[in-house]
Amino acid sequence: MKTFRVKNVAPAIAAIMLLSACGDSSGSEAASDATSEASDEAASAQLPNGMTIKEQIEARQGQLEKVGDAFKAISDQLKAGSPDIAIIQEAAAAVPEATQGMADWWPEGSGPESGVDTDALPGIWENMADFQEKVGNMQEAATDLNTAAQGGDMAAIGEAFKATGGTCKACHDDYRLDD
Numbered sequence: 001m002k003t004f005r006v007k008n009v010a011p012a013i014a015a016i017m018l019l020s021a022c023g024d025s026s027g028s029e030a031a032s033d034a035t036s037e038a039s040d041e042a043a044s045a046q047l048p049n050g051m052t053i054k055e056q057i058e059a060r061q062g063q064l065e066k067v068g069d070a071f072k073a074i075s076d077q078l079k080a081g082s083p084d085i086a087i088i089q090e091a092a093a094a095v096p097e098a099t100q101g102m103a104d105w106w107p108e109g110s111g112p113e114s115g116v117d118t119d120a121l122p123g124i125w126e127n128m129a130d131f132q133e134k135v136g137n138m139q140e141a142a143t144d145l146n147t148a149a150q151g152g153d154m155a156a157i158g159e160a161f162k163a164t165g166g167t168c169k170a171c172h173d174d175y176r177l178d179d
Helices: 009-022 025-044 053-079 085-098 128-151 154-175
Strands: none
Touching: 025 053, 053 085, 053 154, 085 128, 085 154, 128 154
């Protein structure tokens, strides 16, 4: 490891102190406060469905977390040496239930421009027809997964799970920030 020696530290420290003294943080704090207030106002704006933007985004995220939890339960069972079909059936039944009304979860104004934390990308609202088609594909695949799970055929469940996961990925690839 190489070490460097500074012969005269005083000029470097003085320069750092001078630069830090030049910045007036009160202006940036005021700008930050104004941005925060505007964000809070936007988040509390009411949508035509009666929910605030923040409530809509939180509800959407909550339902999607339920779907994710169900998918994890199914995945864990499919990877297990002796999968528990009852767990798979319960989780598979939860997916179509959790996604009821999914097409309405992204009303205008509930995207990142609202200032509320969301992984939804602006492309959703720019390409709503494509997005809605992908939502429909996911819901159809989720119903097929549930049907396969209730039938108990592990091979059919595996195929339906893969197909349903593919519909999720298709949407996430284009319309979700973190994926």
